[in-house]
Amino acid sequence: MKSAYHHNIPSEDPELTHVDKGKPMGELLRRYWQPVALSSELAELPRKVRILCEDLVLFRDGDGKVGCLDAHCAHRGASLEFGRVEPDGIRCCLHGWKYTTAGQCIDMPCEAEGFCARQDVWQPSYPVQEFGGLVFIYMGPPEQMPLLPMYDIIDPSRTGVEVRGMRLWEDHSIGFVRDCNWLQHYENVVDPWHLLILHNMISGDQFGSVITEGEEIDISFETTDLGVRYRFVKPLPNGNTLERYTECIMPNIFLVSNIHEDGSVPKDKDKCTEVSWAVPVDNTHLYGISLVAWPLEDGKPVEGWKPGTDTMTNIRPGNLRDRPYEEKQRKPDDMEAQESQRPIVVHALERLTPSDKGVSMVRQQLRRGLAAIAAGEDPPNIVRDPGENRAIPTSAWNTIYPPTSAEAAE
Ligand code: FES
Ligand SMILES: [Fe+2]
Incomplete structure (x- = not known):
C-alpha cells in the first residue's frame, strides 16, 4: 500500500505550460499570429480579450480598421473595454483620452489645446489582421513578425469552399474544454486511445460514428512536416476499413478529421475541414477557435x-457545462477528463507509456521550438516568404477503404 499521507505533489513544468510574457512557452507562442475573436464580434462596442496572461481591448473604428490595445488607459488605467468607439478611435470612459487603432492618443478633452500633441502619448498596441472571419494579433517581437500561414484547408485559392471563423458561445471553446492549461487540451489531439476508452467504453458512443467502436485497432504515431500526427486503422463491421489521421501543427494548431464518420461510403483522403487553435487565455484557461472550410454548392454555402468537429452547429450532450454532476460522473466527456487532470497537469507525476507516444512527441517538438528561440533561430512553421505561403500541405484525413482494397489489408 502506498499511503496518500503527505503525498508529495511536485510543481508543474513551467517551461512547457506557463505562457506569461518572458516565459519560454509564452515567448514561443508570441512568435505566431494568434486568433482572438470573430470579425463579427467587433461591432459598435469594444471587446476585452485575455490572451497569454495579457488583458487587451479590441475595437473596430469607423473605417473598419481593428485596433488591439493594452486594456488599461495610459492616463490613469481605466479599462478601455468601457470606452466609446468613435469613427477615428476609442475614447476612454474616465477622462476621455482618445486612441487610434495604432494606439496614438489624439485627444485629451480635459487639457488645454495643443497639450495632447505635445505629449505624444501612445497606448501600447499589437498588430492586427483579419482573415476568413477571424481577428488575429501578433504579440511577439515586431522585427520577427511572420506571415499568417495559408494551410491548404483554408488557402484563398481553394474553390468550392468558403472560409468561416467559428467558435462556440462566449463561455466555451470548440471541444468545450476551458478551465485548464492549454497544453493538456492540445496534447489530447494526438491521444487516440481516449477515443476508445473515454468516448466509448466509459461513456458510450459519444460521437455517433464508427471511430470509437470496434477492436483490432492499429495505432501509430509519426512526425509530419508541420508537427505530429497519429494513424489509426481499423476494420469496420460493414467490411470497410477506416484509416484516420489527426495532426498537431506546432505550436498550437490542430486538425481533427471528421469525428462523425460513419464509414459507409469508401472515400480517399477525406481531409479535415477545420484549422483550429488551442489559445491560452492564461496558465489555467484556454479557448478554441477555428477557421472552417464550409462547402459551397453553386456558389452558395x-x-x-456540419463541420467534422464540435462547433455551435453540432453540440453533443457531453459538451454542456451545466450538466448535473452525477451525469458528468456517469458519462464524462473531454471537459471532465481534461480539466480534472488538475488546472495544470503535473508532468513529474505522470507515467507516460507507449500509448502516450503522441503526447511525448508533441512535447519534444515544443521543446525543439524553445531551443530554436534560445539559439536565436526561428521556431517551426514560421513562414516569411509570400511566394511559399500557398496551400501548405496538411496531413489529417479519413480514408475509407472498401473490402476489396489491397491497401486496407496492409
Ligand atoms: S483613465 Fe483614461 S482618460 Fe483618464
Ligand atoms: Fe476527446
Whole structure:
C-alpha cells in the first residue's frame, strides 16, 4: 500500500505550460499570429480579450480598421473595454483620452489645446489582421513578425469552399474544454486511445460514428512536416476499413478529421475541414477557435452541413457545462477528463507509456521550438516568404477503404 499521507505533489513544468510574457512557452507562442475573436464580434462596442496572461481591448473604428490595445488607459488605467468607439478611435470612459487603432492618443478633452500633441502619448498596441472571419494579433517581437500561414484547408485559392471563423458561445471553446492549461487540451489531439476508452467504453458512443467502436485497432504515431500526427486503422463491421489521421501543427494548431464518420461510403483522403487553435487565455484557461472550410454548392454555402468537429452547429450532450454532476460522473466527456487532470497537469507525476507516444512527441517538438528561440533561430512553421505561403500541405484525413482494397489489408 502506498499511503496518500503527505503525498508529495511536485510543481508543474513551467517551461512547457506557463505562457506569461518572458516565459519560454509564452515567448514561443508570441512568435505566431494568434486568433482572438470573430470579425463579427467587433461591432459598435469594444471587446476585452485575455490572451497569454495579457488583458487587451479590441475595437473596430469607423473605417473598419481593428485596433488591439493594452486594456488599461495610459492616463490613469481605466479599462478601455468601457470606452466609446468613435469613427477615428476609442475614447476612454474616465477622462476621455482618445486612441487610434495604432494606439496614438489624439485627444485629451480635459487639457488645454495643443497639450495632447505635445505629449505624444501612445497606448501600447499589437498588430492586427483579419482573415476568413477571424481577428488575429501578433504579440511577439515586431522585427520577427511572420506571415499568417495559408494551410491548404483554408488557402484563398481553394474553390468550392468558403472560409468561416467559428467558435462556440462566449463561455466555451470548440471541444468545450476551458478551465485548464492549454497544453493538456492540445496534447489530447494526438491521444487516440481516449477515443476508445473515454468516448466509448466509459461513456458510450459519444460521437455517433464508427471511430470509437470496434477492436483490432492499429495505432501509430509519426512526425509530419508541420508537427505530429497519429494513424489509426481499423476494420469496420460493414467490411470497410477506416484509416484516420489527426495532426498537431506546432505550436498550437490542430486538425481533427471528421469525428462523425460513419464509414459507409469508401472515400480517399477525406481531409479535415477545420484549422483550429488551442489559445491560452492564461496558465489555467484556454479557448478554441477555428477557421472552417464550409462547402459551397453553386456558389452558395451548403445548408445543414456540419463541420467534422464540435462547433455551435453540432453540440453533443457531453459538451454542456451545466450538466448535473452525477451525469458528468456517469458519462464524462473531454471537459471532465481534461480539466480534472488538475488546472495544470503535473508532468513529474505522470507515467507516460507507449500509448502516450503522441503526447511525448508533441512535447519534444515544443521543446525543439524553445531551443530554436534560445539559439536565436526561428521556431517551426514560421513562414516569411509570400511566394511559399500557398496551400501548405496538411496531413489529417479519413480514408475509407472498401473490402476489396489491397491497401486496407496492409
Ligand atoms: S483613465 Fe483614461 S482618460 Fe483618464
Ligand atoms: Fe476527446
